[in-house]
Amino acid sequence: MNNNELPIKVLLIEQISIANYGLEILINKQQPLMKVIGSFNCCLNAIPTLENLSPDIILLDIDLYSEKESQAALQLIAMRNAKILILKWIEDSTIYDKAILAGANGILEKDVTLNTILKAIKKVHEGQLWLDQAYLKKLISKMSYKNFEKNDIRNENKLEKLTPKEKTIFFTMTMIENATLPAKVIANKLNIRESTLRNHLTSIYEKLEVANKLQLWNFVNRHK
Template identity: 35%
Template sequence: MTHSDTPKPTIHVLMVDDHKVVRSGLRMLIESHPRMKVVGEAGKGSDALAAASREHPDVILLDLVLGKETGTDLIPGLLAASEESRILVLTALHDEEEHRRAVRLGAMGVLNKEASTELMIKAIEKVYEGEFWLDRFMTASLLAEMRRPAESKKQEPTEDKTARLTAREREVISLVGKGLKNKQIAERLSISESTVRHHLTSVFNKLEVCDRLELLVFAYENGMVAVPA
């Protein structure tokens, strides 16, 4: 069997939505794809956290409205319960600020429930592969948000910022761009997680960004990592 013939791994999905009929429909759609398997579902926060801790899914489909609970507030707990999981928000909530907040807290994408099945499957695959799934409007909004605090002060040219990066820091940025988390980056580069954190802190300071999302937007905008297809 050639490398190209090697079957791709199954993507394990956890669904978090407070409507059972929605979960049933999503399960049917997701499991119609040969590469995907639903490993759990939850209708409230406590069940979602327990399922994430137990199943360690590849992708968590998360609604932002869970009865009286807010799905956004669950994101840090879900990522703590299953560090390697990636969260894709699937919601009918048209609240751009809440969408941005979800991404800030660690979600890797936002998709409207009205999206086609094909688009949902593609979004799950892309998020699983470590790419952000954001529409152009949200990307532009995040860029504007990044630039707003800097408008009142003189900015150092981008070339000067990137010129200060070490070769190792550029490697770390490249791996962040591929969706790897600190533990995976440490394993890939044969260094400790604390060293990865040190490199990221240095990168954030040199590029004047606040977090991984701002780093990715900066890196995409300046051609440091490939823009997701």
Template identity: 30%
Template structure:
């Protein structure tokens, strides 16, 4: 039977494989990690295990990460949502990410892809799907369930991503924020100009965890740092009760534009 998965954005495979694809395995269950290692090693010499990790922190600090080609990432790591790892793995570390999950929520899968993952494999699917997903993603393809591909391409009735304008996409990015991410945004605004450690203390979390949350928030909202986030939050009502910066003409009511953005940035400094 033909594989029901859809691959897109194909790239021409190399005519010769000089070395195996190095895969870093991330799962917080020891037995699952053992099974994944056996599976990947069974595909030698095409694939090789670069290492294993049980938490987001271990993934990001793994000594072999720089030599890794693909990270096989479970979404349920014990220290944090693995979604927090994806933008840093893709953007900072330059590796490709295949998500392995038991979660059936298509919204969660979509979020992983929007953050940079290039493959989603369910744990209920055959083991050979995992191997094929790793190899295809390494070649530059996208490995997704057909229904998720439809969702991403906007062919699901009522979603209409094809015809969504900038305002619609912005609204969708805001709606994708979790309750914790909204708390982080509110704390950044309330503690404007404060060091990350101060904001982290106010939230009752470590500075490292705060950075992970901010990385995801920046990626979702398309902002580049705390100052941009501060302005975005005021413009879109993400910080209820925040003081409204004054311009030369007095307090501003409503969205910020032009010189009003400068006033907001000055207030955040």
């Protein structure tokens, strides 16, 4: 790590105090690469602090037994203050699908290794999604079935809003099978800088009325 590079600022939101403590020790051992800047046991307490703490990554354990907390978690994700990694402790809850669709950047399963947690933080900070490909395909399939067929004409009209360069990016993405492919790799395929790609993607998101990379991938998937 170069001296002028800043550490990845991580915020912990974990219901179980001992898990919070363990994650904090693990992450702080990685300094100067990353550090914990705050820890909370619920979203309702964390949300008011986000502007001041300004985290890069939030590790989020969603309280599935509290409607207020579940809604607060989705609100936090939608705020786009940081990239979100969901800590998944229970199988088959629709709240995780909702979290990803709201803009969360990945899911860490309950049996994940410590090294995988650290790798996920780094990759998500670099702009990647941290999602199992099988889960991702299943989720895109759900989204497509529920939302796309009745909106075919409307979505074709949205594509007409794209500039020629944006259309090139869009149709290049239709030829890429891996939705978690890093932006740097996609930029290389297009022979443009990663920063240029990100600027184009921001414009594409707005014109296609999608909130995040996964929703864009769903849109792309329907045009293959």
